[in-house]
Amino acid sequence: MKTTNFVRHLQARSVARVALVESSPPTHAPELPTASVAALTDAAGQVTSTSKPSANALNLDVARKQVEAQESQVCGHDELDLTFNDSRKAYKSKTMRQLLRNYFVLGLCSNEFLVKNNGLVMKLTRSIVGKRGFEQIMRSTFYGQFVAGADEQEIVPVIKHLSSFGVKTILDYSAEEDVKEEEVREDARADVEKNQSELNYLANVDGSSPLRRYQQSTDFADRRKYLPVARTYFYHGESQCERNLEIFFKAIEAVAKTTGNTGFAAIKLTALGRPRLLMKLSKIIDYMRQIEGHSRAESLTDLLRRFNSLSKAHINPLDEDEEEMLFNLMRRVNRIAAYASQVGGARCMIDAEQTYMQPAINMIAMELMRQYNRREAIIFNTYQCYLKGAQEQVKQDLAQARKENFFFGAKLVRGAYMEQERARAAKLGYEDPINESFEATTKMYEQTLSYLMGEIERELKLDGDQDGQNNRRISIMVATHNEDAVRFALEQMERRGIKPGHKVICFGQLYGMCDHVSFMLGQAGYSVYKYTPYGPIEEVLPYLGRRAIENHGFLSKLQRERALLAEEIRNRLITMRWFYKPVGNYRPV
Numbered sequence: 001m002k003t004t005n006f007v008r009h010l011q012a013r014s015v016a017r018v019a020l021v022e023s024s025p026p027t028h029a030p031e032l033p034t035a036s037v038a039a040l041t042d043a044a045g046q047v048t049s050t051s052k053p054s055a056n057a058l059n060l061d062v063a064r065k066q067v068e069a070q071e072s073q074v075c076g077h078d079e080l081d082l083t084f085n086d087s088r089k090a091y092k093s094k095t096m097r098q099l100l101r102n103y104f105v106l107g108l109c110s111n112e113f114l115v116k117n118n119g120l121v122m123k124l125t126r127s128i129v130g131k132r133g134f135e136q137i138m139r140s141t142f143y144g145q146f147v148a149g150a151d152e153q154e155i156v157p158v159i160k161h162l163s164s165f166g167v168k169t170i171l172d173y174s175a176e177e178d179v180k181e182e183e184v185r186e187d188a189r190a191d192v193e194k195n196q197s198e199l200n201y202l203a204n205v206d207g208s209s210p211l212r213r214y215q216q217s218t219d220f221a222d223r224r225k226y227l228p229v230a231r232t233y234f235y236h237g238e239s240q241c242e243r244n245l246e247i248f249f250k251a252i253e254a255v256a257k258t259t260g261n262t263g264f265a266a267i268k269l270t271a272l273g274r275p276r277l278l279m280k281l282s283k284i285i286d287y288m289r290q291i292e293g294h295s296r297a298e299s300l301t302d303l304l305r306r307f308n309s310l311s312k313a314h315i316n317p318l319d320e321d322e323e324e325m326l327f328n329l330m331r332r333v334n335r336i337a338a339y340a341s342q343v344g345g346a347r348c349m350i351d352a353e354q355t356y357m358q359p360a361i362n363m364i365a366m367e368l369m370r371q372y373n374r375r376e377a378i379i380f381n382t383y384q385c386y387l388k389g390a391q392e393q394v395k396q397d398l399a400q401a402r403k404e405n406f407f408f409g410a411k412l413v414r415g416a417y418m419e420q421e422r423a424r425a426a427k428l429g430y431e432d433p434i435n436e437s438f439e440a441t442t443k444m445y446e447q448t449l450s451y452l453m454g455e456i457e458r459e460l461k462l463d464g465d466q467d468g469q470n471n472r473r474i475s476i477m478v479a480t481h482n483e484d485a486v487r488f489a490l491e492q493m494e495r496r497g498i499k500p501g502h503k504v505i506c507f508g509q510l511y512g513m514c515d516h517v518s519f520m521l522g523q524a525g526y527s528v529y530k531y532t533p534y535g536p537i538e539e540v541l542p543y544l545g546r547r548a549i550e551n552h553g554f555l556s557k558l559q560r561e562r563a564l565l566a567e568e569i570r571n572r573l574i575t576m577r578w579f580y581k582p583v584g585n586y587r588p589v
């Protein structure tokens, strides 16, 4: 298909899609009251000290009944303890068995040998105890802790349970195929040979130019290397992308059916199109930015049209196959977004990936926002604050959203590919795109969040007495397990008068991690999501390996969670609540 055809196709489709979105009604969940964070913090101290049953209580049975009565009463919202130290509140959604499992699994994650050799250990266990035995062991340990279930049916009770404790869901189908590294390298090698003259050009541009990051290297063809803590999709042809599309449809359907208009489906663009195509598009985007001298906010279609009209470019244009792939990719992402907006109650979160694909991912996410975020934020883009350019990118994208009058949805993360990004930059001789230290990343996270909160505050003020009904055009997810970052966000909300009921700020943590923060936020009436993986046991093993690695990487966090779990296990033993059955009556914001 010629580029001009491709551009025409995309334009015609966008017009049709805008019309479709404009006719679909927006969905709004009911608002819930909230108290000020400062007041909550003061009160939290009292509640913590008075409402816990004393270990010395003579009548333990009375103590047990008191606690159970408190926990099963029809809830308003709990007071929020900003120290996140109240183990009883933190784990009131858990049975004793779940607490013990959590404690045990985190214990395994602190064992360096097990974590480093997790693949081998799992294979060995499987060969000793057989498939059935292995599944049982996994269900009572890692799988049970980090994965919600095998399919859309099995996860329903989990989603309902989370929701009854005020916690919402981002669904992520986490099955992964076991691809051999050599296969991936071989595939990349052919491509490197084909593009040798372009590679020579890229290897000679200045080290500070982003273009150098588009050199292909067989050493980094396997994107699972160097400890990424996020999932990697490999390309197995367009038909595999179609199958992935069906999986995303199912996830969106499950979100719409089970989350009561509040959930998200996580979307990775590398599952819907060839990663090498995303890299090539990113290269063209950065090339155009370099020769035009500034970064223009615009659509991919316009940019490709200008690139194709250049009389001489140092980098190769898309060939016919790639144009076809791009057309397919855009068709798939548009179908996903259109489906989410049609079924109502489901939104999509586009994940951020490696820097050499991010310009294309970002631009496609913006295109989707432009088309589908006309009445509310259905599409969220992700910004990685470990990148030196994170805040600048957010500012630029928000300006574009304002100029073109669409809702801006942003998930803020620190970033999952640090080791790999650094190793690649060092090997290929370009400037490290990652902030120089953890503190610098934290500063970037806080500055970006603070900037967005400031913009939200301005919008809410514009509404005056209407309580922000008309001007809520920015929505943010604070996606982090870092308690300081969560506290920073809560303080900003308090200082700027942004309430959970405005429904513009939410929090996000991974399922099975950092539960004390998620549940305390949800139970206190804040909007909070669990990024919830699901998939058959055998196919989510790589995901489980990454969770073990990620937990092991932050031993202080791991120790803190284990200490809280130990405290709650002790409390339940003392107060004889061994068979406590959690029943939640919270309503997520």
Ligand SMILES: Cc1cc2nc3c(=O)[nH]c(=O)nc-3n(C[C@H](O)[C@H](O)[C@H](O)COP(=O)(O)OP(=O)(O)OC[C@H]3O[C@@H](n4cnc5c(N)ncnc54)[C@H](O)[C@@H]3O)c2cc1C
Pocket: 229, 230, 350, 351, 352, 353, 382, 384, 386, 413, 414, 415, 416, 417, 418, 434, 435, 436, 437, 438, 439, 441, 479, 480, 481, 482, 485, 508, 509, 510, 531, 554
């Ligand atoms: C709901 C949710 C969705 C997510 N989606 C994505 C996504 O789409 N894309 C993505 O890339 N990641 C995603 N992540 C993962 C995220 O980027 C982080 O890797 C993970 O959350 C750990 O960061 P933290 O703030 O939770 O914890 P922390 O322990 O406070 O931070 C660890 C992070 O800090 C950064 N860091 C650590 N050391 C240094 C250093 N020396 N210099 C500079 N930076 C450093 C790294 O990013 C590291 O991962 C998601 C996480 C969550 C909870």
